[in-house]
Amino acid sequence: MRLLVSERQRKHVSHPQVVQDIAELMDVLVKQLKMLDRRIAEHLAQYQSDLAALLKSVKGGGGGDGGNADFRAAGT
Secondary structure: OHHHHHHHHHHHHOOHHHHHHHHHHHHHHHHHHHHHHHHHHHHHHHHOHHHHHHHHOOOOOOOOOOOOHHHHHHOO
């Protein structure tokens, strides 16, 4: 997540010739975060259902966004 934030900041001060490359990298990072969140949710559902239920009861703790919705929005 830190890398995504760093790239977002770097994008705003970079030369126009590399902005597209940075945006593509950010897209890849967002996709990887989504995949990781999904894999964690699947693992918790299969092996730790009581913990998954507890995490879902906490705001930002597992309601489908993995608590990272702000970083994904930053990628756009």
